[in-house]
Amino acid sequence: MNALVVTPLSPESLFTEEDLHLLDPLRIPEHVAIIMDGNRRWAKQRALPGIVGHTQGAAMLRKVVQAATELGIRVLTVYAFSTENWQRSPIEIKTLMHIFKSYLRDQRESMIKQGVRLETIGDLSKFPEDILKEICYSKEATKHCAKIDLVLALNYGGRDDLRRAVQAMIEDHATGRLSGEKITENIIAGYLDTAQWKDPELFIRTSGEKRLSNFLLWQLSYAEVYITDVLWPDFDEKELLNAVLDFQQRNRRWGG
Template sequence: MSKLDRIDKAKLPKHLAVIMDGNGRWAKKHGLFRTKGHESGTKAVKEIVEGAAELGIPFLTLYAFSTENWNRPKLEVQTLMKLLVSSLKKEVETLQKNNIRLGAIGALNDLPSKARAELNEVIEATKDNERMTLTLALSYGSREEITKTIKEISSKVKNNIISIEEIDEDVINKHLYTLNLPDVDLLIRTSGEQRISNFLLWQIAYAELYFTEVLWPDFRKEHLLEAILNYQNRERRFGKTSEQLN
């Protein structure tokens, strides 16, 4: 029986998030500049977006560029931004054909104007698509997101828009970048690193974590299926005991 045949469509993660790691090491391994690793990584993005949509996963979030990534060498940052623009231009037809809506989270105003304009254009063009929501985390950092949220809620308390007693998880969720997304069910990180790297810290409270040695440019649909099968073999208790679930 193939991996695809073993997937239980009734137990798919509703929200899959991916830390796409290993582009630089992939390039070094092949004797190439780091920028070539990022270029090769776009093939993996296409594979996983199509694979997730084919499986029927409704929400996919990709960690494309963190707030800390701005500290990388200037040439690498410029290449990543150009790659973002060119990829969006190339893939808009694929998104439309596959009925995929594009969204973005992060400090988007920090992006170069050309990248921001292209991003907004594709978001607008795909806004009515319903098969899957693909969210790109760009200039994203969870601590920055949480800090922003605290400031916004504090301002509302100060101006008597809400009271301290009204603040609960629902209020916090509504002030996060991810206000229109459900909590993450499965988080995949490639390249063998086993850390979260400031990604969706609030939203992964009960997510299953899956780490693979595969470098991101080599990640394919078969690796996605392996991760899903691993996820489906776990018992998600959300603080309860096994006996309570049964």
């Protein structure tokens, strides 16, 4: 649990003092994970092309990152592109790549200003070279930022994360870097893409779907789950606040 006091209000703040007074600053989730679902449905409801939904979704991510920073959340992991998303049409994939590239370019200075450090999880090897360059530029530019880590899950799948972890463990055991006498949960967690962060305390999924969709299968074991019917392009700072307030009403038991 994050024991930091929420960020003081600034003229650009998305929240009012009344909003923040609703929160217990000692029970802010340190790590929040989100499946940003519903972009295409949002566009379809408005008789708009799917690209409009994805573009609006990217715009909402900017706002949610700012909101998370103001609330004192330290890590925000979002499911940006799954291992299964390659099954979509070539046109949609090309559109998503363009949106990724634009987001990284357009938000780089803003991330630095807001103290957002960009990180990624997943197998990036399948992404085009121009996307990889933008990711590297943004990571390098924000590496000293310390208010919040924005973790983009790109070509990520929970099963693939575990598969790669097991493969790395086998290789380390073969070379003597890992003893096979006792494999603990902490050792396994140390080989996952998320090794540098604590597991998420709060998992949010938009659009009303009630499944994990191969996202952070190991890491979400004890997360509190918040499902909302709100589609991602409509999931603004007030919706994030509602999710955190709901989290603060939970009695966390960690399986006990």
